[in-house]
Structure formats: C-alpha cells, structure tokens
Amino acid sequence: MIRIEGIKKSFDETEVLKGLSTEFEKGKTNLIIGRSGAGKTVLLKLLVGLLKPTSGSIWYGDTDFTKMDSREVRTLRMDVGMLFQGSALFDSMTTEENIRFPLDMFTNKTKKEKLDQVNYCLERVELDGANDKYPSEISGGMQKRVGIARAIVLDPKYLFCDEPNSGLDPKTALLIDELIQKLTYEKEITTVINTHDMNSVMGIGDNIALLHEGRLAWRGNKSEVLDSDNETLQNFIFASPFLQRLRDAALGKKQ
Amino acid sequence: MNFNFLHSFGKYLLLLKTAFSRPEKVSMYWKETVRQMHDIGIGSLVIVCIIALFIGAVTAIQFAFQLQDSFVPKFYIGYIVRDITIIELAPTITCLVLAGKVGSNMAAEIGGMRQKEHIDAMEIMGVNTAAFLIMPKMIASLIVIPLLVCAASIVSIVGGYIASVPQGWVTDAEYVQGVRYYFEPYYVSMMFAKAITFAFIITSVSCFQGYYVKRGSIELGVASTQAVVYSDILILLGDYFIALLFTV
Structure with a gap:
C-alpha cells in the first residue's frame, strides 16, 4: 500500500498540490483523475521520486519514501514498474532488448532464463513472437503493451501508469485497461493509474481519487460515481452533453 | 549572472560525483563503454586523419616557404612539423574537431533521451542514469581520444612529408633527418596530457549540457x-594552462 500525507508541491510561486492526503491499496487499480492542470502528473512524479515534494510524506508500506537517500530510493525502485504516456521504449533496442534491459541490469540470470522471462512477459501482453521488432515498427497500442511487459518483467510490487490510454482507439484502450487490471489482481500489485479516460474510470476504477485545483475533491470507486452528489465529480465525469444524457437516462431507469 | 554560473558549476560538479558512483552491473557498463569506444574512435578516425593530413601538409609548405633563401637547414621542415604537430596542432585541433563531432553527438543523444523520457524510465527502474550514461562515455573518451590524437600526429607528419618531399622543397633524407632530429619524449607526454584533459572537458561538458536539457x-x-x-x-x-605548466 502507498499512503501520502499532506503532500504539497510548488514550482516557484505556483502551488500545484495543496496538502494532499490519500492512499492507494494493494491488489487494486487506483485511479487518479482530474482536469488537465489539476496536478495528476505532478503527483505521479512525486510518487515515483522524479520530483520532490515541498512538504508532506509518501509512505511505501512503513517506509517514508521522502526520507530515503538516493541509494535506498534505487533499491525501492527495483519493486517499481512504470508505463509512460509515450511508452519511453529505447529506440535503438528491439522489443526483446527493451524488456530484457532491467533483467540485464539487475539480475544474474542466464541468457536462457532471461529469454524465457521476456517471452513470458510478451505472452502476458499478447505479443508473442514480437521479439525482434523495433519500437518504430510497431503500433502505439503495441508499444504500450511492450511498455507494460518491461514494467512487469522484474515482478514489481508497485505499478504506475501515466495516461495508459492516451492516443489509443477505444478498443485498444479497453485491452490495455483489462491487461493492467488482470496483472494487478493476479500479482497483487499496487497499481496507480493517472487518467482522464472515462471508460477507464467506469471500467477498472477500484479506487478513484479526483484531484481539483491541487486538492483531493472526491474519493470513491466506480460504483459510487453515478450516485455521488459531488458537484466537481459530476462536472468532470459528465462534462459532455452526450454523457449527461446517458447519466440522466441511467438515473431515470434506476428511479 | 554570476550566481547562474555558480549554480551551473555546482550542478556540473554534483553530476560528475554521481556519474562516478559504483556501477549496478559492471558487464552492462563495459558493454556500453566498448560501444562508445567504437563510436568515438572508429567513427571519428577518418575525419581526424583527413584534418591531420592537411594540417601537416600546410605546416610543411608554409615553413618551407619561410625557409626559402635562408641559411636555416632544410631538414628543419621535418623537425618543425614534428614538434608543432606533437606539442600543439594534433591535440588541440583534433580535440576542437572532436568537440564538434563527438561532443555535440553526446549532448544530442543524452538530451534526446531526456526528452523522450528514456532517462526517467531508467531512473524508475533503479538505474543510476548519470553513471550509466556518462561513465562509459568518459572512460571511452579518455582511452580513445588520446589514441586519435596520437594517430593524428603521425598522419600529420606523413602529411608534411607528402606535401614537401614530392614538391622538391626538401629531400626524403632531409625530412626524415628532421623528424628524427633532437627528439624530446617529454613533448609526447605533453601531448597525452593535453589529449586526456581535452577528452575530459569534451565528455563532461557535453554530457552535462545534454543531461539537463529542457523539453x-x-x-x-x-x-x-x-x-x-x-x-x-x-x-x-x-591548452594555455597546460602550456604554462609544462614549459614555465
């Protein structure tokens, strides 16, 4: 489990996060949602240590991440996988080399053991046989799946996904969501997803934290979204007239 | 402005400190070092040799022209080409060229990785990115650039020969006599001192510029x-300070 307490983050005079406290449960898909500029990406970067908070603490289990030195942070990161918005695959490496990179760097496994592990991960993301493809030779959806395979190759305890569905068609986005959820449940991973994709919210939102102007505006799960009378949540989720009509229809049926 | 300089210099020193930390896995760093040695060495050999050849040739022609109708022995052409090449032209001109070729490439490579979030991805995996991206380049440069400078000085002396002997400025025997005349091994030490210092400058400055590139x-x-x-x-x-240090 990851717990954050009173996190504040400022850039020069601008306070992006204004004392945020919440927790992300183990074995569940924890979604951070909010409008652009709400502080989602900053929060995700704070969680993985790419940024340092101005104040507050981030707890991985019983350990305060913000008090760790750089060596301890690197050790903790062996348990962390991350899927980037742009996948961040190394262009000059093949799919296999990309996924094998953490194994090469941090394990003493034999070549065969590494290859087996890579193939297992590729199988999990339904990309068997794509070992020799370069990132430029595969589609955006496939790149995301390779990114997931690389993120899970060291069996992480924590998985962070930054906008995993951005730039993907709805079907591929659904596939990526299902894949992340499946891996989260099977491996009991604490998964934190930064998204503003409504399909993800309603599909895999075990825990949802809505950020609004640097503060936690609402916390709940996907089944509580429709019934919530939180105005910020309703304005965010049902921003388009089409979705408003759908909500009204759904609530009408319920009543 | 002064504070900006101090801030950047502090960042530069801290980056170097981090870059020389213990590698996570020596074999991965070694593999990267060999790749860098190939890229810097083989990749720059042709341009370095072409430049060195012409520098030697021009030095020889210019000096031969100055010696016309003088009482200075002709073999001094070989002697001057050798010394000026070893002491100054080979290390300095080669490294100025390498700053343009290798340095800009290093800054662009690391900067591109920063922009595409490759560095963030490695950081999150637990890799010490400063060490993994800079240390192999530094080791490769410190080994390969002095070798390139050494090759440049040899090619430059050959260039002087090609420019002066067939033209009849000096005979074959006189040029060789000049090249062998009063050879001071200390100058070779100076050449390597310069090459190593310049290699460090090129790599550290270029990696620093690339590592902190903004989007x-x-x-x-x-x-x-x-x-x-x-x-x-x-x-x-x-170059100026090494000249002072080695000669005064």
Missing part, C-alpha cells in the same frame, strides 16, 4: 551548440 527541440539544439562552444573555449583555456 523542446529548440532547447536540444541550444544544448548541442553550447556543448561545442563551451568545450572549445575550455579546450583553448586548458
């Missing part, structure tokens, strides 16, 4: 240019 292709271009400009200035400053 955007314009910034990447600026970082790449700054890598070359700062490296060139520091090479010339370094």
Whole structure:
C-alpha cells in the first residue's frame, strides 16, 4: 500500500498540490483523475521520486519514501514498474532488448532464463513472437503493451501508469485497461493509474481519487460515481452533453 | 549572472560525483563503454586523419616557404612539423574537431533521451542514469581520444612529408633527418596530457549540457551548440594552462 500525507508541491510561486492526503491499496487499480492542470502528473512524479515534494510524506508500506537517500530510493525502485504516456521504449533496442534491459541490469540470470522471462512477459501482453521488432515498427497500442511487459518483467510490487490510454482507439484502450487490471489482481500489485479516460474510470476504477485545483475533491470507486452528489465529480465525469444524457437516462431507469 | 554560473558549476560538479558512483552491473557498463569506444574512435578516425593530413601538409609548405633563401637547414621542415604537430596542432585541433563531432553527438543523444523520457524510465527502474550514461562515455573518451590524437600526429607528419618531399622543397633524407632530429619524449607526454584533459572537458561538458536539457527541440539544439562552444573555449583555456605548466 502507498499512503501520502499532506503532500504539497510548488514550482516557484505556483502551488500545484495543496496538502494532499490519500492512499492507494494493494491488489487494486487506483485511479487518479482530474482536469488537465489539476496536478495528476505532478503527483505521479512525486510518487515515483522524479520530483520532490515541498512538504508532506509518501509512505511505501512503513517506509517514508521522502526520507530515503538516493541509494535506498534505487533499491525501492527495483519493486517499481512504470508505463509512460509515450511508452519511453529505447529506440535503438528491439522489443526483446527493451524488456530484457532491467533483467540485464539487475539480475544474474542466464541468457536462457532471461529469454524465457521476456517471452513470458510478451505472452502476458499478447505479443508473442514480437521479439525482434523495433519500437518504430510497431503500433502505439503495441508499444504500450511492450511498455507494460518491461514494467512487469522484474515482478514489481508497485505499478504506475501515466495516461495508459492516451492516443489509443477505444478498443485498444479497453485491452490495455483489462491487461493492467488482470496483472494487478493476479500479482497483487499496487497499481496507480493517472487518467482522464472515462471508460477507464467506469471500467477498472477500484479506487478513484479526483484531484481539483491541487486538492483531493472526491474519493470513491466506480460504483459510487453515478450516485455521488459531488458537484466537481459530476462536472468532470459528465462534462459532455452526450454523457449527461446517458447519466440522466441511467438515473431515470434506476428511479 | 554570476550566481547562474555558480549554480551551473555546482550542478556540473554534483553530476560528475554521481556519474562516478559504483556501477549496478559492471558487464552492462563495459558493454556500453566498448560501444562508445567504437563510436568515438572508429567513427571519428577518418575525419581526424583527413584534418591531420592537411594540417601537416600546410605546416610543411608554409615553413618551407619561410625557409626559402635562408641559411636555416632544410631538414628543419621535418623537425618543425614534428614538434608543432606533437606539442600543439594534433591535440588541440583534433580535440576542437572532436568537440564538434563527438561532443555535440553526446549532448544530442543524452538530451534526446531526456526528452523522450528514456532517462526517467531508467531512473524508475533503479538505474543510476548519470553513471550509466556518462561513465562509459568518459572512460571511452579518455582511452580513445588520446589514441586519435596520437594517430593524428603521425598522419600529420606523413602529411608534411607528402606535401614537401614530392614538391622538391626538401629531400626524403632531409625530412626524415628532421623528424628524427633532437627528439624530446617529454613533448609526447605533453601531448597525452593535453589529449586526456581535452577528452575530459569534451565528455563532461557535453554530457552535462545534454543531461539537463529542457523539453523542446529548440532547447536540444541550444544544448548541442553550447556543448561545442563551451568545450572549445575550455579546450583553448586548458591548452594555455597546460602550456604554462609544462614549459614555465
């Protein structure tokens, strides 16, 4: 489990996060949602240590991440996988080399053991046989799946996904969501997803934290979204007239 | 402005400190070092040799022209080409060229990785990115650049021969006599001292510029240019101080 307490983050005079406290449960898909500029990406970067908070603490289990030195942070990161918005695959490496990179760097496994592990991960993301493809030779959806395979190759305890569905068609986005959820449940991973994709919210939102102007505006799960009378949540989720009509229809049926 | 300089210099020193930490896995660093040695060495050999050849040739022709109708023995052409090449032209001109070729490439490569979030991805895996991206380049440069400078000085002396002997400025025997005349091994030590210092400057400055590049292709271009400009200035400053140190 990851717990954050009173996190504040400022850039020069601008306070992006204004004392945020919440927790992300183990074995569940924890979604951070909010409008652009709400502080989602900053929060995700704070969680993985790419940024340092101005104040507050981030707890991985019983350990305060913000008090760790750089060596301890690197050790903790062996348990962390991350899927980037742009996948961040190394262009000059093949799919296999990309996924094998953490194994090469941090394990003493034999070549065969590494290859087996890579193939297992590729199988999990339904990309068997794509070992020799370069990132430029595969589609955006496939790149995301390779990114997931690389993120899970060291069996992480924590998985962070930054906008995993951005730039993907709805079907591929659904596939990526299902894949992340499946891996989260099977491996009991604490998964934190930064998204503003409504399909993800309603599909895999075990825990949802809505950020609004640097503060936690609402916390709940996907089944509580429709019934919530939180105005910020309703304005965010049902921003388009089409979705408003759908909500009204759904609530009408319920009543 | 002064504070900006101090801030950047502090960041530069801290980056170097982090870059020389213990590697996570020596075999991965070694593999990367060999790749860098190939890229820097083989990749720059042709341009370095072409430049060295012409520098030697021009030095020989200019000096032969100055010696016309003088009482200075002709074999001094070989002697001057050898010494000026070893002491000054081979290390300085080669490294100025390498700052443009290798330095800008390093800054662009690391800067591109920063922009595409490759560095963030490695950080999150637990890799010490400063060490993994800079240390192999530094080791490769410190090994390969002195070798390139050494090759440049040999090619330059050959260039002087090609330019002066067939033209009849000097005979074959006189040129060889000049090249062998009063050879001071100390000058070779000076050449290697310069090459090692300049290799360090090129790599550290270029990697620093690339590592802290901000988002955007314009910034990447600026970082790449700054890598070359700062490296060139520091090479010339370094050249001056090494000359003072070794000769005064």
